[in-house]
Amino acid sequence: MNATDAIRGTTSAAGGIVVRSETLTVQTDQRIELTDVTDRVITIVRDSAAREGIVSLWSMHTTFAVFMNESQKALHADIKRLLETMVDRDADWMHNDPDHSDCDRLNADAHLRAMLLGHSLTLQISGGELVLGQWQRVLVAELDGPRSRSLRVQILGVS
Amino acid sequence: MNATDAIRGTTSAAGGIVVRSETLTVQTDQRIELTDVTDRVITIVRDSAAREGIVSLWSMHTTFAVFMNESQKALHADIKRLLETMVDRDADWMHNDPDHSDCDRLNADAHLRAMLLGHSLTLQISGGELVLGQWQRVLVAELDGPRSRSLRVQILGVS
Amino acid sequence: MNATDAIRGTTSAAGGIVVRSETLTVQTDQRIELTDVTDRVITIVRDSAAREGIVSLWSMHTTFAVFMNESQKALHADIKRLLETMVDRDADWMHNDPDHSDCDRLNADAHLRAMLLGHSLTLQISGGELVLGQWQRVLVAELDGPRSRSLRVQILGVS
Numbered sequence: 385m386n387a388t389d390a391i392r393g394t395t396s397a398a399g400g401i402v403v404r405s406e407t408l409t410v411q412t413d414q415r416i417e418l419t420d421v422t423d424r425v426i427t428i429v430r431d432s433a434a435r436e437g438i439v440s441l442w443s444m445h446t447t448f449a450v451f452m453n454e455s456q457k458a459l460h461a462d463i464k465r466l467l468e469t470m471v472d473r474d475a476d477w478m479h480n481d482p483d484h485s486d487c488d489r490l491n492a493d494a495h496l497r498a499m500l501l502g503h504s505l506t507l508q509i510s511g512g513e514l515v516l517g518q519w520q521r522v523l524v525a526e527l528d529g530p531r532s533r534s535l536r537v538q539i540l541g542v543s
Numbered sequence: 544m545n546a547t548d549a550i551r552g553t554t555s556a557a558g559g560i561v562v563r564s565e566t567l568t569v570q571t572d573q574r575i576e577l578t579d580v581t582d583r584v585i586t587i588v589r590d591s592a593a594r595e596g597i598v599s600l601w602s603m604h605t606t607f608a609v610f611m612n613e614s615q616k617a618l619h620a621d622i623k624r625l626l627e628t629m630v631d632r633d634a635d636w637m638h639n640d641p642d643h644s645d646c647d648r649l650n651a652d653a654h655l656r657a658m659l660l661g662h663s664l665t666l667q668i669s670g671g672e673l674v675l676g677q678w679q680r681v682l683v684a685e686l687d688g689p690r691s692r693s694l695r696v697q698i699l700g701v702s
Numbered sequence: 703m704n705a706t707d708a709i710r711g712t713t714s715a716a717g718g719i720v721v722r723s724e725t726l727t728v729q730t731d732q733r734i735e736l737t738d739v740t741d742r743v744i745t746i747v748r749d750s751a752a753r754e755g756i757v758s759l760w761s762m763h764t765t766f767a768v769f770m771n772e773s774q775k776a777l778h779a780d781i782k783r784l785l786e787t788m789v790d791r792d793a794d795w796m797h798n799d800p801d802h803s804d805c806d807r808l809n810a811d812a813h814l815r816a817m818l819l820g821h822s823l824t825l826q827i828s829g830g831e832l833v834l835g836q837w838q839r840v841l842v843a844e845l846d847g848p849r850s851r852s853l854r855v856q857i858l859g860v861s
Contacts, residue, residue, distance in 0.1 A: 401560060401719060403595040403701055405669055436721040438758050438858055440597050440665050444676035446613050452821045453813055454764045458796035458803040462810050463817065466789065471625065478617035485617040492621050495612055499622065503611045503679075504665045506758050506822045508856045510723060515854060517762035520821075536674060538667045540597055540699065540858065542721055560719060562754040562860055564828060599756050599824050603835035605772050630784065637776035644776040651780050654771055658781065662770045662838075663824045695833060697826045699756055699858065 404432040404539040407444070412529035416464050416497075420455040421535065422514075422522045425507075428537050429514045437541015439507040439514065444534040447494035447527045449501035455521035467497045467527075494528035501525050509541055563591040563698040566603070571688035575623050575656075579614040580694060581673075581681045584666075587696050588673045596700015598666040598673065603693040606653035606686045608660035614680035626656045626686075653687035660684050668700055722750040722857040725762070730847035734782050734815075738773040739853060740832075740840045743825075746855050747832045755859015757825040757832065762852040765812035765845045767819035773839035785815040785845075812846035819843050827859055 406428050410419050429439060441450045453459065477492030478484045505522070508515040524535055565587050569578050588598060600609045612618065636651030637643045664681070667674040683694055724746050728737050747757060761768045771777065795810030796802045823840070826833040842853055 401701055405595065405667070436723065436856075438597075438756075438856065440667055442665075442667050442674060444674075444679070446611070446676070446678045451817060452764070453817055456797065456803065456805070458799065459810065459813055461802075462795045462797050462814065465795075466814050470629065470788065477621045477624075479615065479621050481617065484620075485615065487615070492618065495618055496621065496625050499610060499612055500659065500818065502661060502820060506665050506760075506824050508723070508758055508760050508854060510856075515760060515762075517764070517852070519764045520762070534676070536667060538595075538597065538669075542719055560860055564754065564826070597756075599826055601824075601826050601833060603833075603838070605770070605835070605837045629788065636780045636783075638774065638780050640776065643779075644774065646774070651777065654777055655780065655784050658769060658771055659818065661820060665824050693835070695826055697754075697756065697828075 400543045402432055402434040402437065402539060402541050402543050406537045408535045408537060410524055410533045410535065412526035412531055412533060415529050417526040417529055418460045418463065419524050420521050421524055425522050425537060426514050429509055429539065432539045433543040434509050434539050434541035435512050435543055437509045437539060439509060440538045441505040441522065442536045443503040444536055447491055447498050448533045449498040449503060449525040449527065450505045450535060451501045451523055452505060452520055453523055454519045455523065470500065471496045489528060491528045497527045559702045561591055561593040561596065561698060561700050561702050565696045567694045567696060569683055569692045569694065571685035571690055571692060574688050576685040576688055577619045577622065578683050579680050580683055584681050584696060585673050588668055588698065591698045592702040593668050593698050593700035594671050594702055596668045596698060598668060599697045600664040600681065601695045602662040603695055606650055606657050607692045608657040608662060608684040608686065609664045609694060610660045610682055611664060611679055612682055613678040614682065629659065630655045648687065650687045656686045718861045720750055720752040720755065720857060720859050720861050724855045726853045726855060728842055728851045728853065730844035730849055730851060733847050735844040735847055736778045736781065737842050738839050739842055743840050743855060744832050747827055747857065750857045751861040752827050752857050752859035753830050753861055755827045755857060757827060758856045759823040759840065760854045761821040762854055765809055765816050766851045767816040767821060767843040767845065768823045768853060769819045769841055770823060770838055771841055772837045773841065788818065789814045807846060809846045815845045
């Protein structure tokens, strides 16, 4: 666990503003697949000069989500199962109907599942480290793979 | 698609900080209705002097959501259908029961559906442009209309 | 309702950058329990020197969520009911199966329910005040209590 109370209650009049952006690429192998990108985000945070600030994560795709949870194979299977239960792939979605849609991927379920997980996540930096609780990991969810996917990381803070 | 790799890996020691806020108004006609506000957000980003930074979107209402997805009429019908399936309007919600609630709108479903979509979204600015992937659009969801709704846009970045 | 249009359309070239972080502690009494932390967030915003900016809220736990909605006892009962309906606690989740998981809390449902509510929320500051619509309150959701929980608040703005 990173130090979360390092600057509890303090106010920083900053030296300099830091903006750093990077795009992570994730290659998926399955139609639905969770990937833990925490270590890659931590590396970007450490490589930036930011001591305090925020980290914005943005999925560059409608059918690719970013969220936080524990990184455990069993739990990831449960997440996949929940998504499949909540959004039936084979329902007669209009997005999959050539009379109403020019999308030939038949991926309405992927759009809807990604919507429930979310496409943006904002984390914090304290003492130069990404702030994470004990079991917290940053996860991305492929929902219409396999494909090559991009996650944009932007740091906004002070050095 | 906007350029997303324009400043991949670079660190900006900024000229000046930019904070710009604007409130968008959306007039809805239906009880549940999705509106694409992407172009209006892009205009605010371009009008600001921000070259790199973030864009915070905040729904000013409990029963009005903001999220990202494709802007396609068929998919929007699917989203509406999913929300109606996941949250039954006619269940005996306590929020709709005069014995427990002083709300006379009977809109428990709208509160619950908005909660699933979310009320805040954080996007990024790179090279002076809103960062969006190929099919990505910023959508707001009216869930208890028709009404006049507000979305607050705040840009925090560097020029 | 706080003033939301105070600086509509204005651009601030800021005096100084403000970064302020604080960790709120919430003691819960039930397994599932919603707590309104709005007033505590408002106090942190006022105590900071930030006039314009954002407030990032981050749950420090996988099974503890943060989101926005109305603070009404009846609605909170409805939210709890919806979460219990959408994610069945007693399904045979792999996370609860000792053959696949070393977690002895049997809390797969708590992970999944928190995921649907979300762990990060980004709000705005305008004119030195937290921007909130008429019925909007900041809520945290305990999903595997009772426990002592932490919510990290980080303000990034200009004075």
